[in-house]
Amino acid sequence: MADLRINLAGICSPNPFWLASAPPTNTGYQVQRAFEAGWGGAVWKTLGDPIINTSSRFAAVHFNGQRVAGFNNIELITDRPLEVNLKEIYETKKRFPNHALVVSLMVEPKREKWHEIVKKVEAIGVDGLELNFGCPHGMAERGMGAASGQQPDLVEMQTMWVKEAAKTPVIVKLTPNITDITTTAKAAVRGGADAISLINTINSLAGVDIDTWNTIPHVGGKGAHGGYCGPAVKPIALNMVAECARSPEVGVPISGIGGISSWRDAVEFLLMGSTGVQVCTAAMHHGFSIVEDMIDGLNNYLDGKDLHSVNELIGRSVERYSDWGDLDLNYAVVARIEQDNCIVCNKCHIACEDTSHQCIERHTDVNGNGYLKVREEDCVGCNLCSIVCPVEGAISMIEIPTGELPLSWNQRQAAIGATGSGNDSEDSGKKEAV
Amino acid sequence: MGKSLNVNATFIPSESLRRNFAEVKAGMRPMEAIEESNRCLYCYDAPCIKACPTGINIPSFIKKIASGNMLGSARAIMDANPVGATCARVCPTEELCEGACVLNHSSKPIMIGDLQRYATDWAIKNEQMLFTAGHSNGMAVAVIGGGPAGLSAARELARFGFAVTIFEAREQAGGLDTYGIVSFRLPQSISLWEVEQVRKLGVDIRTGVRVGTDISTAELLEQYDAVVLAIGMSKVPMLGIDGEQLEGVYDAIDFVEVTKTEIKTDLVGKRTAVIGAGNTAVDAATCSVRLGASNVKMVYRRTNEEMTAYDFEFEFAKQDGVEFEWLTAPVRIIGDENGRVKGLECIKMRLEASEDGGRKLPVPVKGSNFTLAVEAVIKAIGQTRHLSLIEQLGIEHKRGIVTVDPDTYQTSNPHIYAAGDVIFGEGQGEAMVVSAAQQGKLTAYSIYNTLSAGRERYG
Ligand SMILES: Cc1cc2nc3c(=O)[nH]c(=O)nc-3n(C[C@H](O)[C@H](O)[C@H](O)COP(=O)(O)OP(=O)(O)OC[C@H]3O[C@@H](n4cnc5c(N)ncnc54)[C@H](O)[C@@H]3O)c2cc1C
Ligand SMILES: Cc1cc2nc3c(=O)[nH]c(=O)nc-3n(C[C@H](O)[C@H](O)[C@H](O)COP(=O)(O)O)c2cc1C
Ligand code: SF4
Ligand code: SF4
Ligand code: SF4
Numbered sequence: 001m002a003d004l005r006i007n008l009a010g011i012c013s014p015n016p017f018w019l020a021s022a023p024p025t026n027t028g029y030q031v032q033r034a035f036e037a038g039w040g041g042a043v044w045k046t047l048g049d050p051i052i053n054t055s056s057r058f059a060a061v062h063f064n065g066q067r068v069a070g071f072n073n074i075e076l077i078t079d080r081p082l083e084v085n086l087k088e089i090y091e092t093k094k095r096f097p098n099h100a101l102v103v104s105l106m107v108e109p110k111r112e113k114w115h116e117i118v119k120k121v122e123a124i125g126v127d128g129l130e131l132n133f134g135c136p137h138g139m140a141e142r143g144m145g146a147a148s149g150q151q152p153d154l155v156e157m158q159t160m161w162v163k164e165a166a167k168t169p170v171i172v173k174l175t176p177n178i179t180d181i182t183t184t185a186k187a188a189v190r191g192g193a194d195a196i197s198l199i200n201t202i203n204s205l206a207g208v209d210i211d212t213w214n215t216i217p218h219v220g221g222k223g224a225h226g227g228y229c230g231p232a233v234k235p236i237a238l239n240m241v242a243e244c245a246r247s248p249e250v251g252v253p254i255s256g257i258g259g260i261s262s263w264r265d266a267v268e269f270l271l272m273g274s275t276g277v278q279v280c281t282a283a284m285h286h287g288f289s290i291v292e293d294m295i296d297g298l299n300n301y302l303d304g305k306d307l308h309s310v311n312e313l314i315g316r317s318v319e320r321y322s323d324w325g326d327l328d329l330n331y332a333v334v335a336r337i338e339q340d341n342c343i344v345c346n347k348c349h350i351a352c353e354d355t356s357h358q359c360i361e362r363h364t365d366v367n368g369n370g371y372l373k374v375r376e377e378d379c380v381g382c383n384l385c386s387i388v389c390p391v392e393g394a395i396s397m398i399e400i401p402t403g404e405l406p407l408s409w410n411q412r413q414a415a416i417g418a419t420g421s422g423n424d425s426e427d428s429g430k431k432e433a434v
Numbered sequence: 435m436g437k438s439l440n441v442n443a444t445f446i447p448s449e450s451l452r453r454n455f456a457e458v459k460a461g462m463r464p465m466e467a468i469e470e471s472n473r474c475l476y477c478y479d480a481p482c483i484k485a486c487p488t489g490i491n492i493p494s495f496i497k498k499i500a501s502g503n504m505l506g507s508a509r510a511i512m513d514a515n516p517v518g519a520t521c522a523r524v525c526p527t528e529e530l531c532e533g534a535c536v537l538n539h540s541s542k543p544i545m546i547g548d549l550q551r552y553a554t555d556w557a558i559k560n561e562q563m564l565f566t567a568g569h570s571n572g573m574a575v576a577v578i579g580g581g582p583a584g585l586s587a588a589r590e591l592a593r594f595g596f597a598v599t600i601f602e603a604r605e606q607a608g609g610l611d612t613y614g615i616v617s618f619r620l621p622q623s624i625s626l627w628e629v630e631q632v633r634k635l636g637v638d639i640r641t642g643v644r645v646g647t648d649i650s651t652a653e654l655l656e657q658y659d660a661v662v663l664a665i666g667m668s669k670v671p672m673l674g675i676d677g678e679q680l681e682g683v684y685d686a687i688d689f690v691e692v693t694k695t696e697i698k699t700d701l702v703g704k705r706t707a708v709i710g711a712g713n714t715a716v717d718a719a720t721c722s723v724r725l726g727a728s729n730v731k732m733v734y735r736r737t738n739e740e741m742t743a744y745d746f747e748f749e750f751a752k753q754d755g756v757e758f759e760w761l762t763a764p765v766r767i768i769g770d771e772n773g774r775v776k777g778l779e780c781i782k783m784r785l786e787a788s789e790d791g792g793r794k795l796p797v798p799v800k801g802s803n804f805t806l807a808v809e810a811v812i813k814a815i816g817q818t819r820h821l822s823l824i825e826q827l828g829i830e831h832k833r834g835i836v837t838v839d840p841d842t843y844q845t846s847n848p849h850i851y852a853a854g855d856v857i858f859g860e861g862q863g864e865a866m867v868v869s870a871a872q873q874g875k876l877t878a879y880s881i882y883n884t885l886s887a888g889r890e891r892y893g
Contacts, residue, residue, distance in 0.1 A: 262501040297503035
């Protein structure tokens with residue numbers, strides 16, 4: 001039984017699994033049910049001046065028969081009065097003193113507004129605050145959410161205002177709708193953020209109904225862009241988390257969010273530098289009980305690796321995440337087909353033939369059965385065949401010793417600069433990315 | 435399936451017969467398991483859970499397969515069902531969990547049994563120890579009989595901290611899982627793994643000890659705080675017709691049992707009649723086919739409508755090429771000059787409505803006698819009870835079916851509890867491994883609640 005407790009910038013929780021600020025954390029009833037089910041923490045649905053929501057709010061992208069590969073919403077922040085929320089937050093914290101209860105906030109970019117809400121919320125006893133600079137729709141049109149989250153100076157200034165009044169740790173939640181996430185992350189840190197959380201949702205349109213020509217979702221025949229989340233956004237979120245984790249100027253704890261559906265996803269976020277994770281879509285798809293396997297699976301994983309605490313995972317893969325220019329150009333892998341596992345669907349062949357480097361040959365054995373073989377000398381090690389291969393263990397990417405010392409693009413350019421020779425030689429030319 | 439069997443010859447070496455007893459169904463392959471587990475909807479308040487007599491949290495164990503948490507998956511199964519690996523193979527799933535799966539209404543049900551086998555096979559292969567014993571509570575319980583009911587009670591009691599001793603008459607524990615259910619559906623090693631899981635919790639399993647003969651019931655009642663009676667049922671009853679003593683007449687349970695440990699060749703080329711049409715009869719019939727019998731007929735006095743074997747068992751028998759003599763009852767077994775079976779005289783029956791409106795009654799059709807030329811007869815018309823031990827214990831019973839309080843599993847002697855086939859009958863329970871396991875569990879909870887009165891209740 002490993003120790004699953006985490007401490008994120010002073011906010012402690014019995015395990016790293018928190019519910020993200022969203023419909024699952026809308027009310028005390030829900031958050032208390034979630035804690036009973038095992039969630040270690042929750043970020044309350046964003047408080048601010050109550051808004052009016054539309055009817056018809058969500059849509060999803062189903063992929064080849066699997067439901068909810070991605071999820072899209074045009075919901076805004078809480079639509080319930082502040083007093084009601086505060087009363088329920090108080091009751092929830094009283095019932096669950098050891099769970100992390102963080103409250104998400106969003107107000108107009110005005111100093112007094114921030115001071116006022118911070119004081120009101122902290123007065124009832126919460127473990128931390130999360131500033132929602134991320135909501136990409138509706139609120140942005142009022143100068144809040146992503147609208148302020150896309151401007152580093154606004155992020156910095158508002159964080160500073162909050163820090164002037166706040167006594168509990170302040171987490172700044174970042175919008176992914178920006179070119180370089182570290183810009184706003186650094187701004188938050190300059191403003192005094194104790195931690196950052198990311199990502200909020202990504203601008204999206206879930207679809208268009210090809211019969212009615214309406215947008216999906218639509219509100220009485222009209223649509224507007226929404227925010228995308230769920231399994232499909234995980235790689236985007238993971239990269240953004242990793243970029244922040246490896247930036248020395250960010251340097252604050254990270255709460256990872258985006259597409260986390262299982263303990264495995266959580267482990268990946270932890271390895272890439274998150275101290276804990278937040279979940280929304282997976283809970284909306286399956287209910288709070290999914291946390292049971294998240295906890296159990298994480299625990300068994302840690303036991304299997306002989307790790308005593310989940311904290312031993314945090315950031316362990318960050319140093320392996322680098323820039324393209326630092327990758328070793330002399331490292332080489334080639335595809336190899338394990339004939340015993342191959343079911344001869346020929347998908348690897350056609351993928352390589354039509355869209356890669358034409359090096360998977362089709363042969364027939366003495367019994368007239370087809371088999372495939374990689375012409376290793378022509379294989380560039382792109383991984384495509386192993387990606388399209390439908391069976392486990394049929395294609396492995398094997399490391400080939402090149403006999404050459406590691407050399408990155410940056411090192412190569414530096415060496416060329418030193419010798420003054422700018423001409424590309426043929427042999428290295430093919431390894432360049434364009 | 436029949437095609438691939440090595441049968442229909444007059445001489446077959448036992449080695450090739452042995453292959454006929456290898457597990458028929460292959461386990462799921464990883465890709466199948468991943469696809470299937472991801473197909474499960476993870477229903478809330480799922481009907482499959484309610485349809486499992488042991489209440490395995492099916493969506494949870496399936497989700498764990500999908501997430502790659504195999505240890506957690508195996509534990510979720512075995513937690514609810516101490517013989518969950520056996521049940522994955524022998525439960526009539528289409529009548530239980532799979533029959534209740536909501537996907538029956540929109541697609542195909544989830545293959546719950548196969549996924550359950552996939553997860554428990556993983557635990558077996560990886561030699562996982564899934565549970566730990568509770569802190570000793572200073573109390574001791576004796577369990578008579580180490581079948582699924584006894585093992586299940588013992589495991590739960592050990593987890594509560596009781597010192598548990600199982601007294602098992604046979605050489606190995608596991609009951610009918612070890613000795614009674616045909617190998618091609620349930621290899622013995624699976625049952626023995628489950629026994630080992632219980633033993634590793636510190637349960638003292640004393641095999642080769644027959645209670646009532648090797649140790650007195652009085653001694654047990656004196657030495658233990660509670661006694662669990664889980665002795666199952668006994669042999670097949672006598673048919674009460676001429677010729678039962680002839681060479682070539684077998685008791686179906688003994689007959690199947692022999693095949694669990696050794697493969698004999700004495701049925702090769704013989705025509706065989708199996709009397710009865712329950713699951714045991716089907717098992718005896720399919721075993722006969724696999725032992726090289728040249729023709730196997732099941733003789734039943736009612737029709738396939740009334741047969742008690744599960745549909746999947748019936749299908750299995752048909753696939754093995756077993757033939758059926760419906761509305762036929764045995765009259766006498768005919769022997770040759772050497773005292774060996776050479777025929778079975780039968781009479782045709784017809785069904786008549788019973789006066790109380792219950793099951794239709796078979797009535798002989800006068801003058802319809804005929805003889806089946808057979809060299810072997812296997813009797814599979816139910817099981818008798820361990821009457822003498824039940825009487826020694828002095829507890830109430832109806833024709834060997836021990837009476838229990840349905841809530842507490844207590845017999846008429848409050849120190850003696852009973853679970854499994856020993857309480858099956860008279861509308862009480864079902865003779866299935868999974869119900870024996872559940873009753874064993876509930877018995878353990880009841881003992882815990884009674885003996886540790888004042889402490890926290892369980893179940
Ligand atoms: C041929 C056959 C096929 C079956 N197939 C299926 C199937 O496919 N699926 C299914 O769910 N069920 C099946 N069953 C039913 C299932 O096996 C039983 O319902 C189940 O085993 C009952 O469990 P139990 O623990 O009550 O009894 P048992 O499994 O009979 O175990 C009782 C144990 O008590 C021991 N014992 C008896 N007397 C004493 C004594 N005096 N002292 C010490 N030990 C004693 C016995 O040796 C035995 O080990 C089948 C049964 C048979 C006979
Ligand atoms: C319907 C819906 C409403 C949301 N509302 C909020 C919100 O009020 N405040 C906020 O910070 N994030 C909100 N989010 C974003 C989530 O907190 C989370 O950042 C995002 O969904 C990514 O996580 P996921 O992939 O696990 O869903 C909302 C998301 C959804 C789906
Ligand atoms: S989930 Fe369905 S029933 Fe519930 S509020 Fe939404 S639309 Fe209505
Ligand atoms: S894609 Fe995989 S399975 Fe299909 S032919 Fe290639 S190696 Fe074989
Ligand atoms: S009913 Fe079927 S789909 Fe639903 S949880 Fe059970 S096995 Fe899965």
